[in-house]
Amino acid sequence: MRRLALLLCAAFVAIAMPSAAGGKPFDPKPWLDDLAQMRAAIAANYANLEWAVFDRGADLDDYFDRARKRIEKAQDDGSARAAFDGLIRRLGDGHVEIEWPNLPSPPRAGAASDICADAGFDSVKSALPLAAQAQGYAPLSAGTFPAGVIATGGHRVGILKIGIFSPQGTPSLCRDAMAALAIAPGAPCADDCMDRIGKWADARMTQDFIAQIEALQRAGIDTLLIDVTGNGGGSEWAEAAARMVTGVRLKA
Numbered sequence: 658m659r660r661l662a663l664l665l666c667a668a669f670v671a672i673a674m675p676s677a678a679g680g681k682p683f684d685p686k687p688w689l690d691d692l693a694q695m696r697a698a699i700a701a702n703y704a705n706l707e708w709a710v711f712d713r714g715a716d717l718d719d720y721f722d723r724a725r726k727r728i729e730k731a732q733d734d735g736s737a738r739a740a741f742d743g744l745i746r747r748l749g750d751g752h753v754e755i756e757w758p759n760l761p762s763p764p765r766a767g768a769a770s771d772i773c774a775d776a777g778f779d780s781v782k783s784a785l786p787l788a789a790q791a792q793g794y795a796p797l798s799a800g801t802f803p804a805g806v807i808a809t810g811g812h813r814v815g816i817l818k819i820g821i822f823s824p825q826g827t828p829s830l831c832r833d834a835m836a837a838l839a840i841a842p843g844a845p846c847a848d849d850c851m852d853r854i855g856k857w858a859d860a861r862m863t864q865d866f867i868a869q870i871e872a873l874q875r876a877g878i879d880t881l882l883i884d885v886t887g888n889g890g891g892s893e894w895a896e897a898a899a900r901m902v903t904g905v906r907l908k909a
Contacts, residue, residue, distance in 0.1 A: 688728045688737040695741075696721050705750055713749065713889045714781045720747045735847075739775070742848070746777025749825050751892055772846045773831035776854055783826025784887025786818040797872060801827045801865040806876050815878030817869055819898065822891030824858035834858050859894060866898060 699706065699717070709715040727740035741755055786803045788794060794816070796805040803818045824830045834857040840846060846854075873881065881902060893909075900907050 683731065683733050683737075685728050685731055685737060688731070688740075689725065692721065692724055692728060692741070703753070705752065708889060709748065709750060712887065715748060717748075720744050723747075739847075742851075743775040743777075746775060746825070746851075747779065749777050749779070749782050749821075749823070749889075749891075751823075751890070772835065772840065772842065772844070772850075772854070773828050775846070776831055776851050777825045778828040778831040780826060780828055782889070783820030784818075784885075784889070785820070786816070786884055787886040788816040788818070788882065788884045797876060798869065800869070801830065801862060802869045804869045804873055806873070806878060812880050813876070813878045814880045814882055815873035815876065816882045816884055817873065818884040819866075819888055821888055822895040822898065824855070824862045824894075825891075827858075827862070830858040830861055833861060859892075862894065863897060866901065870901065 696717075703709075710717065721744065724740040724744040727743070728737045731737040731740065738757070745753060745755055786805075788807070789796065789803065789805060791807060793807045793809065794805050795807070796803070797815075798804055801824075805816050807814045807816065820826050831854055834840075834854045835842065837857060838853055840850065840854070870881075883902060896907070896909050
């Protein structure tokens with residue numbers, strides 16, 4: 658087997674993929690060893706560890722336990738690799754990634770147990786609206802971006818919650834993507850499949866954001882407040898959101 662050491666610098670992970678050779682039965686032990694090394698590296702060197710655990714509510718013990726069980730049940734390298742990819746998606750930190758050797762993605766044995774979970778979709782990642790607790794808050798609609806209105810001082814303040822700057826905080830976006838893309842629940846879903854789901858969810862998230870802004874405009878607001886309390890970050894989608902709520906020309 659050809660293996661490389663795991664490297665974690667700040668929030669970057671690089672790990673090698675064992676490769677079965679000579680028709681030998683799949684051996685999960687090297688993968689489990691890498692998983693243990695990855696766990697130790699994250700505990701010692703992951704710069705966003707406190708943020709992930711306390712702000713985002715990431716349950717690292719659960720994430721690694723799930724990955725371990727999937728590796729133990731794996732029948733080939735592809736399934737074991739998918740366990741690592743699923744762990745990273747659950748973590749949901751765009752600064753953390755696995756850099757695999759430049760090899761074709763191996764096939765995965767069996768069907769994925771939960772495609773959306775493997776793709777990192779988890780409602781826990783999306784912070785709840787803080788402004789909803791304010792006196793006089795009248796909810797307008799829920800969904801991906803909960804919105805409401807507060808009348809105060811002669812103004813109607815529209816409040817729009819962004820719980821996270823990525824679709825991974827809204828599992829319903831993943832389920833809608835699977836339905837739209839005709840991906841059967843439990844079907845095998847490799848990297849290209851996950852990418853299709855992610856792109857569809859990104860586009861729908863943008864549409865949902867626009868729809869909420871328009872709904873607030875129809876409600877007669879004269880001020881817009883964006884609630885990002887507890888938002889742990891996400892992706893470059895934040896740039897698109899910023900451009901949609903200001904008339905000032907913004908450059909990335």
